[in-house]
Amino acid sequence: MRKRAAQSPRAKFIIITGGVLSSLGKGLTAAALGALLKAKGLKVSMQKLDPYLNLDPGTMNPHQHGEVYVTDDGAETDLDLGHYERFLDTPMTRRSSYTAGRIYSQVLSKERRGDYLGGTVQVIPHVTDEVKAAILSMSEDELDVVLVEVGGTVGDIESLPFLEAVRQLKGDLGRGRCLFIHLSYLPYLPTSGEFKSKPTQHSVKELRSIGIQPDIIVCRGALPISPESKAKIALFCDVSLDAVFTAVDVKNIYELPLKLHAEGLEKKVSKLLSLGRQEPDISPWRALVERQARLSKTVSIAIVGKYGELMDSYKSLKEALGHGGLAHEAKVEFHYFNAEEVRLDNVEKLLKHDHGVLVPGGFGQRGIEGMIGAVNYARTRRIPFLGICLGLQCAVIEFSRNVAKIPAANSEEFRPNCRDNVIFRMTGWYDPNTGHRAQRDPSDDLGGSMRLGSYPCQVAPGTLAMAAYGAPLIHERHRHRFEFNPRFINPLTKAGLVISGQGPADPLENPAHPRPKLVEIVELADHPWFVCCQFHPEFKSSPMSPHPLFKAFIGAALAERGKMEGSKKG
Ligand code: GLN
Numbered sequence: 001m002r003k004r005a006a007q008s009p010r011a012k013f014i015i016i017t018g019g020v021l022s023s024l025g026k027g028l029t030a031a032a033l034g035a036l037l038k039a040k041g042l043k044v045s046m047q048k049l050d051p052y053l054n055l056d057p058g059t060m061n062p063h064q065h066g067e068v069y070v071t072d073d074g075a076e077t078d079l080d081l082g083h084y085e086r087f088l089d090t091p092m093t094r095r096s097s098y099t100a101g102r103i104y105s106q107v108l109s110k111e112r113r114g115d116y117l118g119g120t121v122q123v124i125p126h127v128t129d130e131v132k133a134a135i136l137s138m139s140e141d142e143l144d145v146v147l148v149e150v151g152g153t154v155g156d157i158e159s160l161p162f163l164e165a166v167r168q169l170k171g172d173l174g175r176g177r178c179l180f181i182h183l184s185y186l187p188y189l190p191t192s193g194e195f196k197s198k199p200t201q202h203s204v205k206e207l208r209s210i211g212i213q214p215d216i217i218v219c220r221g222a223l224p225i226s227p228e229s230k231a232k233i234a235l236f237c238d239v240s241l242d243a244v245f246t247a248v249d250v251k252n253i254y255e256l257p258l259k260l261h262a263e264g265l266e267k268k269v270s271k272l273l274s275l276g277r278q279e280p281d282i283s284p285w286r287a288l289v290e291r292q293a294r295l296s297k298t299v300s301i302a303i304v305g306k307y308g309e310l311m312d313s314y315k316s317l318k319e320a321l322g323h324g325g326l327a328h329e330a331k332v333e334f335h336y337f338n339a340e341e342v343r344l345d346n347v348e349k350l351l352k353h354d355h356g357v358l359v360p361g362g363f364g365q366r367g368i369e370g371m372i373g374a375v376n377y378a379r380t381r382r383i384p385f386l387g388i389c390l391g392l393q394c395a396v397i398e399f400s401r402n403v404a405k406i407p408a409a410n411s412e413e414f415r416p417n418c419r420d421n422v423i424f425r426m427t428g429w430y431d432p433n434t435g436h437r438a439q440r441d442p443s444d445d446l447g448g449s450m451r452l453g454s455y456p457c458q459v460a461p462g463t464l465a466m467a468a469y470g471a472p473l474i475h476e477r478h479r480h481r482f483e484f485n486p487r488f489i490n491p492l493t494k495a496g497l498v499i500s501g502q503g504p505a506d507p508l509e510n511p512a513h514p515r516p517k518l519v520e521i522v523e524l525a526d527h528p529w530f531v532c533c534q535f536h537p538e539f540k541s542s543p544m545s546p547h548p549l550f551k552a553f554i555g556a557a558l559a560e561r562g563k564m565e566g567s568k569k570g
Pocket of ligand 1: 136359362363364388390391393413480483
């Protein structure tokens with residue numbers, strides 16, 4: 001299969017590299033270009049090559065690396081895949097994300113299997129071949145265009161095998177099938193009133209020393225660059241004048257497709273790759289940006305979490321809240337609270353101005369009691385509440401302790417071997433994705449030992465979840481080790497907890513001994529809006545299709561805002 005794809009891929013490849021600085025927004029620029037090509041009617045997908053040696057970003061600290069994004073097929077990936085999905089409104093897969101670690105691990109497994117027939121295994125050709133095969137595997141999906149973002153900055157030691165592989169790829173594919181875009185940074189010196197092109201010249205020189213001549217240069221800068229600077233870059237970097245573009249800083253990332261279109265980027269790309277002359281239909285993007293500019297009301301949401309130092313750790317979450325707001329013509333303001341600083345005796349003072357409370361996902365014990373305090377506040381003061389993954393687990397613990405009167409209720413993650421662990425590590429559950437009983441990985445490995453990716457969930461009629469989704473069967477993405485302990489379904493539902501979403505039953509089970517189903521959504525009946533999910537709905541929201549739970553949560557928060565304002569006036 002792979003061989004055939006390598007011989008005659010229909011897809012054309014756009015390789016995006018970055019120079020001068022990291023954090024230039026390569027992922028966003030690539031995603032916005034992808035959106036424009038999709039708007040031309042082309043079938044587009046994207047891939048990220050990350051030069052670090054972790055097998056995947058799953059074990060990386062969100063403080064350092066930002067959020068770990070999860071695909072339907074259960075890959076733990078870089079957060080750029082979130083941008084790709086939101087801009088393209090197309091699900092990515094495991095194939096869309098490769099780290100150098102994954103490439104090396106594949107090469108080493110082949111070496112152990114004897115696939116290299118006793119040869120000396122080297123970066124060139126073995127590692128570079130593996131990279132090329134990974135890129136070409138994207139064309140198995142009958143795509144027109146694949147955008148491949150090479151992570152890191154040109155000049156890093158780690159990215160060299162990737163760059164060598166894409167250099168070779170251009171030759172392998174033949175003329176007109178592969179295009180290089182280099183994203184660079186153009187500093188502006190206010191004292192002399194000039195853009196400085198030298199760093200860009202140097203990074204292109206570096207790229208050329210590896211054998212890659214960029215076809216297009218996109219310059220990031222605070223302002224549109226002057227024609228003189230463009231001319232200088234074209235001359236020194238050996239690209240035509242109409243192949244130098246600017247990506248100016250934008251306040252709202254969804255303006256990017258419009259800005260790049262106005263500069264003619266997708267037109268130039270289409271010309272160089274013969275992708276047809278049809279104009280992209282950018283009207284949905286224009287309408288989106290206009291709607292965002294018109295937002296007339298504001299709603300404020302408290303996020304009580306543990307990874308707030310770097311707000312990239314909650315990238316998809318904040319995006320999804322924004323999309324939920326958009327569905328109600330409302331701007332969402334976030335107030336972040338470090339859970340370690342939230343206590344039962346200060347929670348009201350801290351959160352009283354917010355119209356909704358959200359406890360997001362997380363790992364480890366730090367800050368747990370603060371999150372439980374936030375749940376308690378939202379539950380007892382009847383403030384709209386959304387609990388996601390760890391947020392659900394905290395809500396179940398809070399409810400068990402304070403309503404169901406199980407004072408020692410806890411999670412196995414924080415207190416192993418406790419009889420009252422309402423959240424625990426399940427073994428032997430029915431996995432609807434495989435149709436088999438899944439056995440938990442008994443190892444203590446941190447990587448790859450979670451319930452990951454998309455799972456079906458049946459939504460109970462007459463619940464807040466059903467009102468939000470309007471569908472009896474949904475599919476959502478997971479990333480966690482621990483689950484609602486089915487031993488507590490009875491006592492907790494008797495105390496008033498509503499289980500509004502569950503995994504399907506095992507079709508092969510013995511009806512005399514029914515097996516418990518996975519609990520996926522819980523909620524409260526006597527509360528304006530209190531919904532918690534074991535999955536991560538934020539990974540399936542996009543500006544063009546806001547996620548139903550975020551839409552419903554923001555709707556409830558707006559109603560709360562109305563009440564708060566009414567009581568102030570009264
Ligand atoms: N730490 C919890 C678990 O592993 C929750 C994970 C999460 O919030 N993503 O089950």
